Amino acid sequence: MTIKMVAVDMDGTFLNSQQDYDRKRFANIYQEMKEQGIRFVIASGNQYYQLKSFFPEIAKELSFVAENGAYVVSEEKEIFYGEIDPKTVVDVLTILEQFEDGHTILCGKNSAYVNEKEPAEFIQHGSKYYHRLKKVPDLLEIEEDIIFKFALSFPVQQVEIVLEQLHEALGDKLVPVSSGHGDIDLIISGIHKANGLMQLQELWGINAEELATFGDSGNDLEMLAHAGHSFAMGNAQPKVKEVAQKTISSNDEQGVLVTLEQLLQNN
Structure with a gap:
């Protein structure tokens, strides 16, 4: 199994109920991801400016699929945006x-x-x-x-x-x-998180089999169905668990970080 790209939803997935995450633990995981050449992407319905604020030290080197795929920014460069007439x-x-x-x-x-x-x-x-x-x-x-x-x-x-x-x-x-x-x-029809991830995959030459995605809500369905490795949170909506390949522990049990550590060991 080779993973070259990881995409995480934020609310209910990467973030716990206090709207935060174990920053020290993630810093170690992120360092290991960089060493393995794995791209880390935040894929959320939220605003780009809000998402950046969760990663003050590394935001400039991250990629964001914001606004449910309508705004894609990588390393502070605008990659794609959708527009409602x-x-x-x-x-x-x-x-x-x-x-x-x-x-x-x-x-x-x-x-x-x-x-x-x-x-x-x-x-x-x-x-x-x-x-x-x-x-x-x-x-x-x-x-x-x-x-x-x-x-x-x-x-x-x-x-x-x-x-x-x-x-x-x-x-x-x-x-x-x-x-x-x-x-x-x-x-906008067809402009969802999976579409945003595809923009980045094309940029980096990464196929769906090399992508791991994590989510909990209806706006994560397309990216979970699209990825070669997909994970629903223990707290996810039932239809999300049906679409994902695997259900992991909840956002309050650091399900994403636990799973990433396992994936990195096996990558």
């Missing part, structure tokens, strides 16, 4: 007005945006995942930015029903995917 942005915002219990963040290349009338609690929650988050009077009036995706939040118990309703309401405009904890992302 401005008319579609307007159409989708109009559709979302029908969903009374939902809250919306519009995710752009320069910043994320939230309506200033949203509850303060929601805005504060959003700022954890979007380090660049601007409050604006009206999401319909955002110009001068490239929009990647919509990040929606609903009561957890409504998510499955809302996903079905969004599929029906949106048609082929955008694809709704669950990203855990009551969050739903609306992404």
Whole structure:
């Protein structure tokens, strides 16, 4: 078995419930990965600027598949971005007005945006995942930015029903995917984490059999199905465990780090 590339989701996967990880243990693993020539990639629905903040010492040498694949940056160089057509942005915002219990963040290349009338609690929650988050009077009036995706939040118990309703309401405009904890992302069809990883694979000449991926939510399904070695967290959603080749211990049991140590020994 030869692994040349590892991609990890962050929330519920690499990060524990306190939104952190064993930094000393990972530093040793990362050093070993470098010595073996293995690329380490962060693949998350979150904003690039937020993801970088978790790796202050090494962010400049890492690769990020951010915004669920809509923004790919490697060693601070922009590799790829997807763009939602401005008319579609307007159409989708109009559709979302029908969903009374939902809250919306519009995710752009320069910043994320939230309506200033949203509850303060929601805005504060959003700022954890979007380090660049601007409050604006009206999401319909955002110009001068490239929009990647919509990040929606609903009561957890409504998510499955809302996903079905969004599929029906949106048609082929955008694809709704669950990203855990009551969050739903609306992404461009075909632009998901696996697509982002493929951009990097092409850049580095790495095939899917040499790729290991780790995830826990619906937005990880494509990259788990794509990789030669795929791991669902013990805390993962049932459908994620079905797609992944193996289920490992949970994010609070450092499942990713434990498994990486094993993989490095056998590589």
